Amino acid sequence: MVNILRRWASLYFAEEEPMVFILLLAGIMACIWLFGGILTPVIAAIIIAYMLQGLVNLLMKRGAPHMLAVSLAVVFFMGISLALILILLPLVWSQLTSFIGDVPRYSTEFQSYIMAMSHDYPSIFSPAQLEEWFGIAKGEVGQVGQILLSLGVSSIPGVITILIYCVVVPMMVFFFLKDKDYFMDYLKSLLPQKRRMLNEVGLEMNEQIANYIRGKAIEIVIVGGSTYIGFVFMGLQYSALLALLVGLSVLIPYVGAIVVTVPVAMVGLIQWGTSSEFITVMIIFLVIQGLDGNILVPLLFSEAVNLHPVVIIIAVIFFGGIWGFWGIFFAIPLATLIKAIMTAWPKVASHHDVIPESLD
Numbered sequence: 001m002v003n004i005l006r007r008w009a010s011l012y013f014a015e016e017e018p019m020v021f022i023l024l025l026a027g028i029m030a031c032i033w034l035f036g037g038i039l040t041p042v043i044a045a046i047i048i049a050y051m052l053q054g055l056v057n058l059l060m061k062r063g064a065p066h067m068l069a070v071s072l073a074v075v076f077f078m079g080i081s082l083a084l085i086l087i088l089l090p091l092v093w094s095q096l097t098s099f100i101g102d103v104p105r106y107s108t109e110f111q112s113y114i115m116a117m118s119h120d121y122p123s124i125f126s127p128a129q130l131e132e133w134f135g136i137a138k139g140e141v142g143q144v145g146q147i148l149l150s151l152g153v154s155s156i157p158g159v160i161t162i163l164i165y166c167v168v169v170p171m172m173v174f175f176f177l178k179d180k181d182y183f184m185d186y187l188k189s190l191l192p193q194k195r196r197m198l199n200e201v202g203l204e205m206n207e208q209i210a211n212y213i214r215g216k217a218i219e220i221v222i223v224g225g226s227t228y229i230g231f232v233f234m235g236l237q238y239s240a241l242l243a244l245l246v247g248l249s250v251l252i253p254y255v256g257a258i259v260v261t262v263p264v265a266m267v268g269l270i271q272w273g274t275s276s277e278f279i280t281v282m283i284i285f286l287v288i289q290g291l292d293g294n295i296l297v298p299l300l301f302s303e304a305v306n307l308h309p310v311v312i313i314i315a316v317i318f319f320g321g322i323w324g325f326w327g328i329f330f331a332i333p334l335a336t337l338i339k340a341i342m343t344a345w346p347k348v349a350s351h352h353d354v355i356p357e358s359l360d
Contacts, residue, residue: 020192021201021341032323041165043326045172049180050213052077056177070177078170088240095241109270201340208340209333215300216329220247223292230284237271246285250292252320252328253312257289307335 032039052073059069176183191198224247231239242264249256264285272278307315315335319327327334 021198024191029322032326041169042172044165045169045176047213048077048169048173049176050210051217052173052177053180053210054214067178070174073177074170074174077173088244091240092244095238099238099241106266106270201337205333205337205340208336209330212301212333216251219250219292219296219300222296223247223250223288226288227285230288231281234277234281234284236281237267242267246288252316253332254309255313255316257293261285301332307332307339311335 055073055076056066056069059072060066064072224243227246228239228243231243236242245260245263249260252259265282268278268281272281312332312335315331316328319331319334321327323330
C-alpha cells in the first residue's frame with residue numbers, strides 16, 4: 001500500500017506546480033470561508049469589473065484610450081445603478097410593504113380556499129390536518145411579521161453600510177479596471193516560473209468567469225424584465241416584486257425556478273382562483289422559464305451547459321453550504337474549474353508516466 005501511494009504521489013505531485021496549485025486553491029478557499037463577509041465589497045467590485053471589462057475592450061477597439069474607456073464604463077455602470085435605485089427600488093419597496101400588510105388577508109383567503117377544496121376532495125385534504133397546518137403557519141407568519149417590523153429600526157446600520165459601499169465599490173471597480181495589468185503581473189510574480197497547468201487552467205477560467213458573470217447579468221435583466229411585462233399585462237398584483245424574485249431566481253440553477261413558482265402561483269391563485277387569468281399567468285411564467293432554460297441559457301453559457309444538471313445541483317448545494325450567496329453565485333464556475341483541473345492534471349501525470357517506460 002505504501003509503495004502504491006508513493007508511486008501515485010510521484011506521478012501526480014513530482015513537480016512543484018501541482019503542489020503550488022493545491023496550496024493556492026486552499027488559501028483562496030480559506031480566505032473566502034473565514035473572511036467572506038469582510039471581503040464582500042472586494043468580491044462585488046471584482047464581479048462588476050469582470051462585467052465591465054467587455055465594455056472597456058469594446059471602447060478601446062473603437063479607438064478610445066484606456067483611461068477614457070475605463071472612465072466611461074464606470075460612469076455607465078453608476079448611471080444604470082442610479083436609475084435602478086431611483087426607479088425600481090421604490091416600486092419594489094412599496095409593493096413589498098403592501099404585501100406585508102396584506103399577508104393576514106391573504107392567509108385567511110388562502111385558508112378558506114384550501115378548506116373549500118378539502119370538502120370537495122376529502123380523501124386528499126383532511127380538514128383536521130389542515131387546521132393543524134394552518135395553526136402552525138399562522139405562528140410562523142406572525143414571527144416573520146415581527147422580524148420585518150423590527151427591520152425598520154435595525155436596518156439603520158445596514159443603510160449606512162450600503163452608502164459606504166456605494167462609494168467604495170465604484171472606486172475599487174475603477175482601479176481594478178485601470179490597473180488590471182499591474183495586479184495580474186504582481187500575482188504572476190508570486191507563482192513558479194514553470195506553470196503550464198496554471199496558465200492553461202487560468203486562461204480558461206478567466207474567460208469562463210467573465211462570460212458567466214456578464215451572462216448572468218443579462219439573464220437576470222431579460223428574465224426579470226419579460227416576466228414583469230407579462231405580469232403587468234395580466235394585471236397580477238405585486239408584479240414588480242414577483243418579477244424581481246423571478247429574475248434573481250436564475251442565480252440558483254434549476255432549484256430557483258422551482259422555488260419561485262410557489263409565490264407566483266399563490267398570488268395568482270388568491271387573486272383569480274382557478275380562472276382563465278390564473279392559467280394564462282402560469283402559462284406566461286412557464287413559457288418564460290422554458291425559453292430561458294432551452295434558448296437563453298445555451299446562448300449565454302455554451303460552455304457551462306456541458307456540465308450535467310446533477311453536477312450543477314451538487315455544486316450549488318456544496319458551495320452554497322460553504323460560502324452562502326457567493327457559493328451559489330459561483331457554483332457553475334467553480335464546478336467548471338474542477339472540470340478544467342481534472343482535464344489539465346492528467347497531462348502532468350502522463351508526462352511522468354511515459355518517461356520511466358521509455359527508459360526501460
